[in-house]
Amino acid sequence: SQQGEEDPQALSIQEGENATMNCSYKTSINNLQWYRQNSGRGLVHLILIRSNEREKHSGRLRVTLDTSKKSSSLLITASRAADTASYFCATALQGAQKLVFGQGTRLTINP
Amino acid sequence: NAGVTQTPKFQVLKTGQSMTLQCAQDMNHNSMYWYRQDPGMGLRLIYYSASEGTTDKGEVPNGYNVSRLNKREFSLRLESAAPSQTSVYFCASSALTSRETQYFGPGTRLLVL
Numbered sequence: 001s002q003q004g005e006e007d008p009q010a011l012s013i014q015e016g017e018n019a020t021m022n023c024s025y026k027t028s029i030n031n032l033q034w035y036r037q038n039s040g041r042g043l044v045h046l047i048l049i050r051s052n053e054r055e056k057h058s059g060r061l062r063v064t065l066d067t068s069k070k071s072s073s074l075l076i077t078a079s080r081a082a083d084t085a086s087y088f089c090a091t092a093l094q095g096a097q098k099l100v101f102g103q104g105t106r107l108t109i110n111p
Numbered sequence: 112n113a114g115v116t117q118t119p120k121f122q123v124l125k126t127g128q129s130m131t132l133q134c135a136q137d138m139n140h141n142s143m144y145w146y147r148q149d150p151g152m153g154l155r156l157i158y159y160s161a162s163e164g165t166t167d168k169g170e171v172p173n174g175y176n177v178s179r180l181n182k183r184e185f186s187l188r189l190e191s192a193a194p195s196q197t198s199v200y201f202c203a204s205s206a207l208t209s210r211e212t213q214y215f216g217p218g219t220r221l222l223v224l
Contacts, residue, residue: 004153030210042115042201042215043154088153092210097161098169099209101146101154 004091004102012108019076021105023089024069030092032065032072033099037086046074046087051094079109113137115216117202123222124192132187132219134202142205143185144169144213145177147198154201159209160185192223 007022023032031050035043049056049065049072056063062075076083086106090099118133136143141162146154146169156169160179174196176188185204189196199220203213 033212035215040218042217043203043213045212045214048212090213097167097209098156098159099213103151103153 004089004100006087006089006102006105008105009103010106010108012110013079015079015081015109015111017079019079019083019107019109021074021087021107023072023074023102025072025089025091026070028094029067030094032063033090033092034061034063034072034074035088035090035101037088037104039085043088076107079107081109081111083107084109115202115204115214117200117216117219119219120217121220121222123224124189125224126193128192129188129190130192130221131189132200132202132221133184134186134216135184136202136204136214137183138204138206138214139182140204140206140214141182142207142209143179144203144205144209145175145185145187146201146203147171147196148201148218149198157187157200161208192221194223197221197223 033048034046037043060077065072086104088104090101115136144159145157155171158177160166163182178186202216205211205213
């Protein structure tokens with residue numbers, strides 16, 4: 001497996017439900033970031049959580065980080081049709097000057 | 112304030128042809144990046160530039176060259192395109208280091224026949 005793997009690969013839920021996506025990584029990180037990509041568009045930064053933080057909120061987004069398990073989760077509450085997109089986690093590795101992106105979770109919100 | 116812009120949006124090339132993908136940012140960022148995105152592969156870093164005048168290889172640099180023309184512009188060149196380079200190419204920038212938030216352009220969809 002590679003650094004930054006999202007789970008599940010695809011998720012389909014009804015509008016109004018909560019969506020949870022997970023990201024696992026292999027080596028020590030400086031921070032972990034989540035990005036959203038709408039179909040045919042570039043990536044948009046959602047939230048950054050540093051290695052010494054455990055939880056962070058931004059609007060309807062909640063991100064947790066468990067460095068002992070090398071995992072993070074992104075929770076979107078009260079989902080909307082506009083949340084339909086692919087979501088990527090990206091890890092900033094300690095000692096490296098780059099972000100490593102996972103393969104993404106494709107989220108579909110059904111009306 | 113346009114953020115990160117890329118040209119062209121779409122391009123079709125024949126094997127062996129060359130082309131340059133252009134990228135510009137108006138946020139006064141120091142660092143710029145080129146990624147490629149392929150189905151099921153996520154984003155892979157091709158080259159990056161930590162500051163004007165410097166460039167470094169990323170994960171998949173073979174077949175590409177880059178130029179950091181000035182602080183605003185970072186171009187990606189395919190000297191002899193191959194079908195394996197069919198992909199969507201994204202340019203991104205960040206204020207200082209690659210560990211910070213990166214801002215992405217809209218992408219260039221390239222098809223090599």
